[in-house]
Amino acid sequence: MTRSLAVVGAGAAGAGAAYALRDSDVDVTIFEKSRGVCGRAATRRKEGCRYDHGANYIKDAGGRTTDLLHTLGDEGLVDIDEPVWTFDADGTVSEGDDPGDVRKWTWTEGMTQLAKRLLARSDATVDQPTRIASFERGDGWWLTDTDGETYGPFDGLLLTPPAPQTASLLAEAKWNDDRLTTLIEAVGAVPYRTVRTLVLHYPFELDVPYYALVDTSKEHDVGWVSREECKPGHVPDGESLLIAQMGPEWSTEHYDDPLDEAASVAAEKVADLLDDERLADPDWVDDQGWRYALPDDGAVESVVTSAEDAKLYFAGDWVAGEARVRAALWNGIETGERIDDGL
Ligand SMILES: Cc1cc2nc3c(=O)[nH]c(=O)nc-3n(C[C@H](O)[C@H](O)[C@H](O)COP(=O)(O)OP(=O)(O)OC[C@H]3O[C@@H](n4cnc5c(N)ncnc54)[C@H](O)[C@@H]3O)c2cc1C
Structure with missing residues (x-):
């Protein structure tokens, strides 16, 4: 039965x-x-771009997860090559120690493929x-x-x-x-952290040696910034799309701020962090609030x-x-x- x-x-x-x-x-x-x-x-499509605005990738060091992802099909499965660097509470960026054998999996069609x-x-x-x-x-x-x-x-x-x-x-x-x-x-x-994700798009390419920067101090207003153009199939050539995951404190305080306002503040902070003033002025923006983002x-x-x-x-x-x-x-x-x- x-x-x-x-x-x-x-x-x-x-x-x-x-x-x-x-x-x-x-x-x-x-x-x-x-x-x-x-x-x-989660994955969203807008203006010819595709971006993962929730989880960025699936991390695995060649174990059972990697085996399972291969079993689900190699077509469109991508490993992000560029490293994740770190920054501290003052916004000082360091190379970090991204272990080379840990894979960062996503798909050309985005994380929802899982x-x-x-x-x-x-x-x-x-x-x-x-x-x-x-x-x-x-x-x-x-x-x-x-x-x-x-x-x-x-x-x-x-x-x-x-x-x-x-x-x-x-x-x-x-x-x-x-x-x-x-x-x-x-x-x-079960305690949770809140994250507000801001999506910042630019009509030019960025020349930096990393895929993402992560705040290891947990004190910066920006928790994470990553470049969706490092994922094949996500961003057309000649453009950049940054995913800024704002820190839990900032996210809680600014959870309901209008998108333009929140994105403008986030873009300023990202421009400071990446030391590139062009980044303060994205040509389009998007967002997502994750009230229950990460269980602690x-x-x-x-x-x-x-x-x-x-x-x-x-x-x-x-x-x-x-x-x-x-x-x-x-x-x-x-x-x-x-x-x-x-x-
Ligand atoms: C901003 C952000 C960045 C992250 N970055 C990473 C990362 O880089 N790498 C990583 O490994 N993890 C990351 N995570 C964590 C990762 O996304 C989660 O751990 C994982 O996706 C949780 O999966 P889940 O199935 O437990 O829950 P969920 O993905 O939350 O799934 C629960 C589902 O239940 C549905 N649901 C809820 N209530 C109801 C209801 N009443 N009726 C019907 N449906 C309902 C929801 O819509 C949802 O689809 C990130 C998370 C966030 C928010």
């Missing part, structure tokens, strides 16, 4: 779980609130855009979306949104079980797995305890394998 699983979220973790179940008899339905897939590993390729190899159905508002335990798991439509029953339920959004779903849940309160507290306690810690593992005998599962970077695509992906895959054994 076929078993059924509802997954909330088509990020690296949700897509990873679906991939892990590709050869099983588990019928997977993923509910995703956005029109796209891959969550915070979930697209995982899902293409699974039989999962992706129901989108569908934002799940609550769930309920009856004859299996039932889900309700924000339009009041219900879906179910499912034998199992896997929740993969960032911890604060998962905690909200748990708080709305109709499940008469002693574990619910402990779960809401444990999941809701994981949830207590014993609590997160405590509901598995009720067929309620959790996956994501916050479950793995590491704010990395790679961590979310493998957490999703491993959770999918446990679901196959336990459902």
Whole structure:
């Protein structure tokens, strides 16, 4: 008999779980609130450019992640050659010690390829855009979306949104079980950093020896600046597109500032950092706010797995305890394998 699983979220973790179940008899339905897939590993197209405005790349030193990415197809898979340099609180740039054997993977078509390729190899159905508002335990798991439509029953339920959004779903849940309160507290306690990403485009090329600069002091207003033109297929020749991930403090304070205002301030700071006054004046800009960008810690593992005998599962970077695509992906895959054994 076929078993059924509802997954909330088509990020690296949700897509990873679906991939892990590709050869099983588990019928997977993923509910995703956005029109796209891959969550915070996001790609956008504008003015002839393509850019990854969430996760920049997947890092791996020739291990199982690299093997999996090759298995998903070599066409369009790219390793960013140029190094990541560092800067400190004063904006002093140093060469850093970018270890040469660590690969920085993305795709010519952008980071969303990860979930697209995982899902293409699974039989999962992706129901989108569908934002799940609550769930309920009856004859299996039932889900309700924000339009009041219900879906179910499912034998199992896997929740993969960032911890604060998962905690909200748990708080709305109709499940008469002693574990619910402990779960809401444990999941809701995972601390997050907020990031506002500003996208700065220029009609000229930059002549610098690095792909990106990262703030190792964690005190600068700019947390990270990278050059999308280092990724083949992202930026036409003769142009530059900078991704500025602003530091958590600045991002929280300026989260709702109008785009023009925030981009103008960010461009000034980037121009200072790269010591190139032309960068203060981008010809077009874009942005994205990530309220729950990066979990700073994981949830207590014993609590997160405590509901598995009720067929309620959790996956994501916050479950793995590491704010990395790679961590979310493998957490999703491993959770999918446990679901196959336990459902
Ligand atoms: C600015 C930024 C830069 C980063 N840089 C890097 C990097 O360079 N390298 C790296 O490895 N990692 C990086 N990360 C971290 C990385 O993006 C995450 O760790 C990883 O993508 C998390 O995947 P996930 O599947 O756990 O969660 P998510 O990607 O957040 O996926 C969860 C999904 O659930 C959906 N969802 C949420 N609520 C609901 C709901 N109620 N109903 C339906 N769907 C819902 C969301 O839309 C989303 O698609 C970065 C993150 C950010 C924000």
